[in-house]
Amino acid sequence: MTETMTLVAPSSARRPRAAGGSGPVARRIRRGILYAILLAAAAAMLTPFFWMLMSSLKNANEVFSVPVRWLPEVFVWENYVEIWERSDILTWIRNTLVLSVAVTALQVLTGSFAAYGFSRIRFPGRNALFLLYVATIAVPWQSYMIPQFIMLTNAGVANTLWSIIFLQTFGAFGVFLMKQFYETVPEELSEAGRLDGLSEYGIWWRIMVPLSVPAIASLSLLTFVNTWNDYLGPLIYLRDPSLWTLQLGLQNFVSSLYDVDYGVLFAGLVISVLPIAVIFLLGQRFFVEGIATSGMKG
Structure with missing residues (x-):
């Protein structure tokens, strides 16, 4: 009668460790970087429209002032x-x-x-x-x-x-x-x-x-x-x-x-x-x- 011995490997040995940079923390970091890039791109695209909107509420001398004034001193709704x-x-x-x-x-x-x-x-x-x-x-x-x-x-x-x-x-x-x-x-x-x-x-x-x-x-x-x-x-x-x-x-x-x-x-x-x-x-x-x-x- 042959005895069969079964070796049970520890759970840590059966599951391969996650490769470097593929864990949940790394995914969050990559996602955060991606969101930051998208927000920067969106801000770059919307900046001219924001400047146009603010310029429509300035007087003539403030529009092309140097340095640039993003917000008017007085909102000229007229x-x-x-x-x-x-x-x-x-x-x-x-x-x-x-x-x-x-x-x-x-x-x-x-x-x-x-x-x-x-x-x-x-x-x-x-x-x-x-x-x-x-x-x-x-x-x-x-x-x-x-x-x-x-x-x-x-x-x-x-x-x-x-x-x-x-x-x-x-x-x-x-x-x-x-x-x-x-x-x-x-x-x-x-x-x-x-x-x-x-x-x-x-x-x-x-x-x-x-x-x-x-x-x-x-x-x-x-x-x-x-x-x-x-x-x-x-x-x-x-x-x-x-x-x-x-x-x-x-x-x-x-x-x-x-x-x-x-x-x-x-x-x-x-x-x-x-x-x-x-x-x-x-x-x-x-x-x-x-x-x-x-x-x-x-």
Whole structure:
């Protein structure tokens, strides 16, 4: 009879010790360093906006004082009253809002519709046509700006808001973004819609569009911000002061005064940034979700 001896190793011998730097203390240190770096980066990005906000509450002599005064000695709230009285800022805001809403709505409509065709309709040369269309994103606008201006002038829409709307109604980036999202939607949903008697237009409108709310929100936010902040397009096409946008109006507000009150000017800049900040904060969740899901293929 053979006796079997079993050696029971101590628990400390059975569990390998944690490698150096991988314990809970080291993880907390690394996390703390990461948070410190993120906070420093966020502070660096927000510092210009804080300086702009504080400058809008200073008098003209304090704005560019040396050394820099981050906080005004006296808060000059009258700057926000003067920008409304000394400029036509209400007209500028109205024109900018009209252009931003119109361009955003049209880009979402045309982008989602074209993206459905590229993602669901089978036709010869589809992939080549899509790559050719998306490749136009890499072409700088300055390279075809003059021919485009001549075409719109001959069409009789120069010096009207329609010129900016026609320029930005179609965008390759919107088609690319929406197509990437549509490819994550199962093909079975489209087949079920066809069995129920829906046309391709009905499938796009009643199935694909409701499912693509995050992507539509992302595209809407990006398009609205780009149109709101656009300066070069209005500078080229909008010569009538009654058609100026907010960015163009503020630039001419500086050029039209010999002695610029920069406190009043910064008040106008704060007013121009405020709508964008509010819209981005309200749509941040949809924006992140839309960008994340548009990069996935199911």
